[in-house]
Amino acid sequence: MENQKTLQNLMEAFAGESQANRKYLAYAQKAEADGKKNAAKLFKAASDAETLHALKHFEVAGKIKTTEDNLNDAVEGENHEYQSMYPEFLEVAKAEGNKEAIRTFTFALKAEEVHANLYKEALENLDSEEEVFYYLCPVCGNIEKSIPDKCFICGVPGDKFIKY
Template identity: 85%
Template sequence: MENSKTLKNLMDAFAGESQANRKYLAFSKKAAAEGKNNAAKLFKAASDAETLHALKHFEVAGKIKDTATNLQAAVDGENYEAESMYPEFLEAAKEEGNKEAIRTFTFALKAEEVHAKLYQEALENMDEEEEVFYYLCPVCGNIEKARPDTCFICGAPGDKFIKY
């Protein structure tokens, strides 16, 4: 299927469905905040449906490999975002003076650096049997292996971190 029209279509569909998932999730949160619970539930259900579509497209495209290969792909993707993508985005935002974009790109860049290190560590310790917990900062996306007092990226209180 490599280089086929179907593979390109599956990957385009994966991208579109993935974006729709996040968009509808954002819409759901906004509707809930406005007290529009029925719309919030519909957007959340649609978000979950788009996730189902995206995951199936990705699977059929043959993009889900063994865990070691998937971890290496994650390391490579996070490094690309931290070293190439976000620095370029940040430069453009700075040139345009968009402070909110600068803030969100900075948070993401710093979090992606952490993600890459965590994926690399997981790859190197794949056969370790001791259970590891991860803590997600709900503000900037930083992930820690222990709940911090405050997020080193955005300053969010550690008690707001979500345990996985």
């Protein structure tokens, strides 16, 4: 893309819209828990709208490549998260004694390593026609290729995993 400022703006807009998506989902969950159904529905609709915006910004920025390129990018991102980002975040959380942050960073660090390995495996088997199913732990974000007895990261029973 010729115009670097526009590219920068597209990526900033992508980041902002992506964060708004997750923020509004969190607000929707809270509204549901509070029994505020209309507010929950509005937050969910707004979350989906923010996702539409983010995806279009990302596309226009030229960031969606071939599936192989996208898998390589995903491996790189996950590697950064579990090898650099989360270890640094954990050190700060430990130094500050924030037990909940330590817990969530630890869960994410371990899950991101799993994600990186699954992306590598998908890359190696990109042309395989055998269908694969994935199972997501709803607590820590671990992904398995079969339902475990319990999550090896957080201990959640396997019957709580979500199938993809």
